[in-house]
Structure formats: structure tokens, C-alpha cells
Amino acid sequence: MADNAHDILEWDGPAIGLLDLDAFFASVEQLDHPEWRGLPVIVGGSADHRGVVSTASYEARRYGVHSAMPSAQARRLCPQAIWTQGNFARYREMSSAVMDILLAETPLVEQVSIDEAFFDVTPGRFSRENPIEICRRVQTRVAALGVSCSIGLGVNKTVAKIASERDKPRGLTVVFPGTQASFLAPLPVGAMSGVGPATEKRLATMGIHTLGDLARASTSELRAALGVTGPRLVERAAGLETSHVTERAMPEEVKSVSNERTFDHDLTRGDEVRAAVLHIAAMTGRRLRRKGLEGSTVTLKLRYADLHVRTAQRQLPSPTNDEHVFGPVAVDLLRGLWHEGTPVRLVGVGISDFSDGRGQQMGLFDEVTEDSGSHHRDQASLAKLTDALRDRFGDDAVSYGRDLRFRDHTTGTAPMGKNDA
Known part of the structure; x- marks a missing residue:
């Protein structure tokens, strides 16, 4: 306009x-x-x-x-x-x-x-x-x-x-100041972000089909039907929202880093599922290192053949971006989410609760020996070397057995974060 x-x-x-x-x-x-x-x-x-x-x-x-x-x-x-x-x-x-x-x-x-x-x-x-x-x-x-x-x-x-x-x-x-209510009024309620199919169906049972209907609705009735979000939806539908645009988030403000993949056949064996978790963990570790982030919470996500999704989390002793550290923890989380033979369609591994990694306090019962410290440093060095080789020669330049196992068995669809229009 x-x-x-x-x-x-x-x-x-x-x-x-x-x-x-x-x-x-x-x-x-x-x-x-x-x-x-x-x-x-x-x-x-x-x-x-x-x-x-x-x-x-x-x-x-x-x-x-x-x-x-x-x-x-x-x-x-x-x-x-x-x-x-x-x-x-x-x-x-x-x-x-x-x-x-x-x-x-x-x-x-x-x-x-x-x-x-x-x-x-x-x-x-x-x-x-x-x-x-x-x-x-x-x-x-x-x-x-x-x-x-x-x-x-x-x-x-x-x-x-x-x-x-x-x-x-x-x-x-362009919707000029003062015209926003008339612009919004004839549109279906589903045109507004935050109104998903379930909310749209609930509003329809109340006789609310357009944003104009929503703008005129009783805030008390909407609160009773939808909780605290109800009055907020009324305000937005009337064009009365007050918005603040915040500056682009810096890397340390990122909430989580994750990777997930859907496989072209359901995984049912323990060795397959464990290998898939470590494979995805390695991808997440590489993303973390690229962003210069270390996190202290690991999340495992599984989607089963019936499309049901379950997740589990565990706190790590200290922040890390090394899949050799958080990968085995993600595998251990399988015990609470999965049983042998249950078909798994998708595996995801994420890291959150970020820190700059400085000044971490050891746990009271943490045991650090010269050998364990050296082993951890060797693993971290290996991860960084692998990153460098893949950056220079491509993702297939260095592969572990678990990576080769799944190279040709994912759908090829990476999560986009949104459906772009």
C-alpha cells in the first residue's frame, strides 16, 4: 500500500x-x-x-x-x-x-x-x-x-x-500509523504469529475467526480460555502491541547449539542408535568450536517411528565443546529414553548453558590425574585437528567409523529453523 x-x-x-x-x-x-x-x-x-x-x-x-x-x-x-x-x-x-x-x-x-x-x-x-x-x-x-x-x-x-x-x-x-487496526481486522486469526492450529480451533469455538473478532473479544474470557497469553493476543490483534527491536545477539547470547538428522531407515539396534548419537554429537561439537562456545548442559532428542518425540538433559561438571566429553553423556541418556528394538527415526544432540570456560571450579570429588588430563587434552587436540582438515579439504576428508556408517543413510535434510517464504 x-x-x-x-x-x-x-x-x-x-x-x-x-x-x-x-x-x-x-x-x-x-x-x-x-x-x-x-x-x-x-x-x-x-x-x-x-x-x-x-x-x-x-x-x-x-x-x-x-x-x-x-x-x-x-x-x-x-x-x-x-x-x-x-x-x-x-x-x-x-x-x-x-x-x-x-x-x-x-x-x-x-x-x-x-x-x-x-x-x-x-x-x-x-x-x-x-x-x-x-x-x-x-x-x-x-x-x-x-x-x-x-x-x-x-x-x-x-x-x-x-x-x-x-x-x-x-x-x-506499508501499514501507516493509525491504520493498523483496520489492516489487521479482516485477516484470519491464523495470520498472526503465536496462533497455531490448536489455538485457532479453540478461538473458533468462541466465535472468533478474524483478528477483528479477536480485538473485540473479552480479555477476561480469553484469559480463562488461554491463560495469560489470551489478553496479549487481544492487544496484538488490535494493533496495540508495543515492540522493541533489540540489537543482533552476540555469540555469547546464543541459547543453544544443536544438530539433528532424520535417517532413511528406522534405527532399532543398540549399536546403531549409540553410533548415531555419537555421530550427531560430533557435528554439534564442530558447530560449537566454530562459534567459540562451551556449554554445560547436554540434551538428547529422539523421534520415534510414530513421530513421538522425547528429550532428556544432563548437567556436565564443567562447560565443554568437545564431543569426546559430552557425546558419551548423550549416549548414557539413552537409558531413560529408549529400549532395544524401538524404532528411532531422528536423533538430535544439543548443548546449552554457555560459559566462556574461564575460572571453572572443580567438583569436590573430581579426580584429575596426570594421565586423565593428558587424555582429555589429546582428545581436544584431535577434535580441533579434525575440524581444520575438514574445513580445508571438505567434510569427508576425515571420518570415523560411525560417520561412514551414516554417510549415505540420512535424508539429506538439515533443520532450517523456519520455513522460508
Whole structure:
């Protein structure tokens, strides 16, 4: 709803933008492979090994393909598509370049995923320029990188998020101050983040179908039905949310680092499951070292063949990023989650509760001998050497037996953190 006539209007109040990169992974692939431009491209796991679509280009979406769709279904809908498992290092590089463009406009940039970020361009805070012009400049600079983005601009995060999804790709949807209630009112309640299928169904039983209905609802009734989140949803649906964009989190503010993989066949034997846990733990350890993080809580996640998920955690004596330390702990957690013969579809290992690793106090009964200390240092050195060789020569340059075991038996779909649009 931005046009030249609106540009003469002065922006009065907060100006929050949400930048969403269009079909990001697929767009980067088309950028790096010019011969793929204009063709349906799917980034995701193997259709023969329980893979899932991570991103589909707009050409593929015309056939009904979308994020989170099983790869086998996507192949049936669009058999001529070009498939790739993706280059996540390249995606991170491009994402960083886009975030730098936003940071050149305002220090208040809150990246919420690899392809999405809120930014605050409230007039008078860091610039007196019209926020619409800033958004247009951002889109032009992003396009110069070879990809495109859609931007929603409004007075708070809820409005900006919904607006960013209204006109894709390359859209700029502006909701001027004072118009947010009328913008939101006709939309279904499911258009607002935080309203999932269960909440949407519960609201429907109360006769609440649109955000306008929700904005007019009794806060006391919503509190009784949904708890403390009820009144908050009413406030957001009315466009009255007050948002604060926080600066991009530094590495030490990361809450957790994890890896998970879905296997192309269910794991049922103890040796298979234990090897899978150590395999995923090694991947998590490498990510931790890349980020310079050490954590003191290990989490094991299992998804069974019936799609039921269970997790278990354990506190470590001291922070670490060495899978030789936390991997065996993750394996030990299996005892409370899994029994021999139970089919396992997915394994995940995560580390949280980060520290800089300095000044750790030993436990009262911790025993450290010269041999054990030397063994730990040798393991840590081995992990770092393995990282260096893989960074230089590729992930397959050095492999343990457990890694070789699973090299060709995962779906090829890595967790994305969100379904990118």
C-alpha cells in the first residue's frame, strides 16, 4: 500500500520493519547457477530417503511445492525440478551480507532466522529520513547482491510480520500509523504469529475467526480460555502491541547449539542408535568450536517411528565443546529414553548453558590425574585437528567409523529453523 502519493505523508511514531528474503536458499542457488534461473529449483533432502523440502523456488511453487513438504510428494508434483541439498555455508555468507545492509541503516537489527530480521527505522531515532525510503533503499541494495526481499513496515512487530507476507516476492507493504487496526481486522486469526492450529480451533469455538473478532473479544474470557497469553493476543490483534527491536545477539547470547538428522531407515539396534548419537554429537561439537562456545548442559532428542518425540538433559561438571566429553553423556541418556528394538527415526544432540570456560571450579570429588588430563587434552587436540582438515579439504576428508556408517543413510535434510517464504 506504499505509493508516491503516500510518500508526502510524514511518519508519526514507531517504524518497525520486517525483512524476509524471498525463497532464500533457492534464490541463492539460482544466483550461483545461472542456468537454473527461471526453472523450478528445490532445496531439500532426498525424495528416496524421507527427505523434506527446505525451500522451493517460485517456479516450483506454481506446481504446489512448498517448504516442509515431503520430498517424495514434491517430486510427484514437479518431476522436472532441479534438486539440491544446499550449501549452508554459502547461505550464511549471503545472509550476513544482507544483515550488514540493514546495519548500515540502523543499529537496531534483530535477526530472527537466517533469512528474516526486524529493524527499527523510527524517524528521529537514528535518521530523519522517511522510513519508506529507507526500506526501498534496502530492497535495492539487497537486489544488487543477486537475491530479493519483501518488507513489511508498521508500528510494531506483529504488523510488520504480517505485512511482509502480503506481497511476495519483492513486495513492500506499508501499514501507516493509525491504520493498523483496520489492516489487521479482516485477516484470519491464523495470520498472526503465536496462533497455531490448536489455538485457532479453540478461538473458533468462541466465535472468533478474524483478528477483528479477536480485538473485540473479552480479555477476561480469553484469559480463562488461554491463560495469560489470551489478553496479549487481544492487544496484538488490535494493533496495540508495543515492540522493541533489540540489537543482533552476540555469540555469547546464543541459547543453544544443536544438530539433528532424520535417517532413511528406522534405527532399532543398540549399536546403531549409540553410533548415531555419537555421530550427531560430533557435528554439534564442530558447530560449537566454530562459534567459540562451551556449554554445560547436554540434551538428547529422539523421534520415534510414530513421530513421538522425547528429550532428556544432563548437567556436565564443567562447560565443554568437545564431543569426546559430552557425546558419551548423550549416549548414557539413552537409558531413560529408549529400549532395544524401538524404532528411532531422528536423533538430535544439543548443548546449552554457555560459559566462556574461564575460572571453572572443580567438583569436590573430581579426580584429575596426570594421565586423565593428558587424555582429555589429546582428545581436544584431535577434535580441533579434525575440524581444520575438514574445513580445508571438505567434510569427508576425515571420518570415523560411525560417520561412514551414516554417510549415505540420512535424508539429506538439515533443520532450517523456519520455513522460508
